[in-house]
Amino acid sequence: xxxxxxxxxxxxxxxxxxxxxxxxxxxxxxxxxxxxxxxxxxxxxxxxxxxxxxxxxxxxxxxxxxxxxxxxxxxxxxxxxxxxxxxxxxxxxxxxxxxxxxxxxxxxxxxxxxxxxxxxxxxxxxxxxxxxxxxxxxxxxxxxxxxxxxxxxxxxxxxxxxxxxxxxxxxxxxxxxxxxxxxxxxxxxxxxxxxxxxxxxxxxxxxxxxxxxxxxxxxxxxxxxxxxxxxxxxxxxxxxxxxxxxxxxxxxxxxxxxxxxxxxxxxxxxxxxxxx
Amino acid sequence: xxxxxxxxxxxxxxxxxxxxxxxxxxxxxxxxxxxxxxxxxxxxxxxxxxxxxxxxxxxxxxxxxxxxxxxxxxxxxxxxxxxxxxxxxxxxxxxxxxxxxxxxxxxxxxxxxxxxxxxxxxxxxxxxxxxxxxxxxxxxxxxxxxxxxxxxxxxxxxxxxxxxxxxxxxxxxxxxxxxxxxxxxxxxxxxxxxxxxxxxxxxxxxxxxxxxxxxxxxxxxxxxxxxxxxxxxxxxxxxx
Numbered sequence: 001x002x003x004x005x006x007x008x009x010x011x012x013x014x015x016x017x018x019x020x021x022x023x024x025x026x027x028x029x030x031x032x033x034x035x036x037x038x039x040x041x042x043x044x045x046x047x048x049x050x051x052x053x054x055x056x057x058x059x060x061x062x063x064x065x066x067x068x069x070x071x072x073x074x075x076x077x078x079x080x081x082x083x084x085x086x087x088x089x090x091x092x093x094x095x096x097x098x099x100x101x102x103x104x105x106x107x108x109x110x111x112x113x114x115x116x117x118x119x120x121x122x123x124x125x126x127x128x129x130x131x132x133x134x135x136x137x138x139x140x141x142x143x144x145x146x147x148x149x150x151x152x153x154x155x156x157x158x159x160x161x162x163x164x165x166x167x168x169x170x171x172x173x174x175x176x177x178x179x180x181x182x183x184x185x186x187x188x189x190x191x192x193x194x195x196x197x198x199x200x201x202x203x204x205x206x207x208x209x210x211x212x213x214x215x216x217x218x219x220x221x222x223x224x225x226x227x228x229x230x231x232x233x234x235x236x237x238x239x240x241x242x243x244x245x246x247x248x249x250x251x252x253x254x255x256x257x258x259x260x261x262x263x264x265x266x267x268x269x270x271x272x273x274x275x276x
Numbered sequence: 277x278x279x280x281x282x283x284x285x286x287x288x289x290x291x292x293x294x295x296x297x298x299x300x301x302x303x304x305x306x307x308x309x310x311x312x313x314x315x316x317x318x319x320x321x322x323x324x325x326x327x328x329x330x331x332x333x334x335x336x337x338x339x340x341x342x343x344x345x346x347x348x349x350x351x352x353x354x355x356x357x358x359x360x361x362x363x364x365x366x367x368x369x370x371x372x373x374x375x376x377x378x379x380x381x382x383x384x385x386x387x388x389x390x391x392x393x394x395x396x397x398x399x400x401x402x403x404x405x406x407x408x409x410x411x412x413x414x415x416x417x418x419x420x421x422x423x424x425x426x427x428x429x430x431x432x433x434x435x436x437x438x439x440x441x442x443x444x445x446x447x448x449x450x451x452x453x454x455x456x457x458x459x460x461x462x463x464x465x466x467x468x469x470x471x472x473x474x475x476x477x478x479x480x481x482x483x484x485x486x487x488x489x490x491x492x493x494x495x496x497x498x499x500x501x502x503x504x505x506x507x508x509x510x511x512x513x514x515x516x
Contacts, residue, residue, distance in 0.1 A: 177366075
C-alpha cells in the first residue's frame, strides 16, 4: 500500500528543471502513471478471475461497483462510514498522542523505558483476535470494543518508533540546545519533533494501516454498527459483491488517511531536505 | 571573571582533572593549547555547565555562555537565520527585537544573502559563521570556543578570527579559546596557556602585551610568541 512509502522522493518538484533531458520518464509522471498501471493490472486480474468463477465466489468488478452504488443510494453507506471513521479517528488520534508522549518520555529516561517496555510488548504481542475476545467480554457490543482494540494495536507501534527516534537524536545537537537554553515545549518543537519526523511518520503510517485493519475486524466480530459490522451482515446473506464493496470502502479509508493526513505531513517534514 | 577553582573530573578510571584551576579575567581572551584528547573540551563543557565537576568550584559571570563547537551543530531543518536566532528564541526575546538582532549579525557576518538557506545548502565556512553568529547573538556573558575554525582553510580562518576579535572588541568579556594553531593563539590571545599531562596541568603560560585588536600578523611579539609555542609543543611531543 501507498502508506508504506512515506519517503520524500515524491514530494515537490525538486530539481525538476535542472536535470538534463533524458529518455527516462521524470519522477512526476512516473509517480502517477505506474501506480495507476498497477491498479489497472489488479482490476484486470480480478475481472479475469470473475469470468471463471460464479459471482457468489468471485463477483466481477462491475457487480461490486453496482453494489457500492446501491449502498450509497440506499442510505446505508454513509451512516456506517461515519461511525467507523469516528471510531478509527478517535483510536488513531489517542493511540498516536499517547504513543508519542510516552515514547518521548521513555526515550529520555531509561527507567521509564524499562518500566513501559513489557506492557507495550504485551499490547503488541497478544493476537488482535484475543483482544477482541476480551474486549467483547469487558465492553460488550458497541463502540468501545473496536476502539480499544485498535488503540491497543497502534499504541505500541507509535511508542516503539518514537523511542527509537529519540535514541537516534544527535547528542551533540542536544548539548548545543542545552547550552543555548532551549527547554520544554520549545525543545520538543524545534529539535525533537523535526529530528523524530522520519521515524515517527513511518510509525504513524503503520499505525494507520493497523487501525483500519484491526478496527474493522473489531466491528466485524463485535459491533452492530459500522463498516465491519455491515460486512459481517453481507456475509451472512451470502452477498459476496457487497462484502467486497465494503472492502473497497475500507481501502478508501486507508488511501484517504494517506492522502489527507500522512502524505501532507511527510511532505511538510521533509520540505527542507528537498531544497536543492 | 570566569574561573575553574580546584576542579576534579574523572570519566570512569580516567582522571582527566584533579584540583585544576584556570581563570579568564573579565575582559580576557585565554587561548588553551595542548595535545589532542588531553581534556580541553572537558574544560569548556565544565565552564558551560554541560558537565558537572566531581569536586571543586566553577565561577561564571551572570548570564548565558556563547559556545562555538568544533562542528557547527546547526539544526538541519532550520534556515541560517532561524539557526542564528535559536538562543534568542530560547531566551524569550520579543520577535521585533529578535529580528533586528538577527539582521544585524547576518549583515556583520556576511550571511545576509544566505539567510533563507538551509545548512546543507551552505559551505563549511558559512555554516561555521552561522554558529559564530548564534553564539554572538545571545550577547553571551562569556565565550567558549572549541577549535571553531579547525576544518577551514587559512584565509577563511583569518577572516573568522577577525570577526571574532571585532565582536569581542565591541563587548569585551572572558573568552576560553581552545586551538591547535599556534598562529591563531598568538594573534588572538592575551594569555596563552599550554596544557598537558594526565591529570591535566598547566605546563606554561605566555602573556602578550599588545591588545589583540591592534595586533598584526607580522608584529615581532606575535612571531616570538609563535616561535615559543612551537618550541614548547615540539618539546612536549618528544617528552610526552
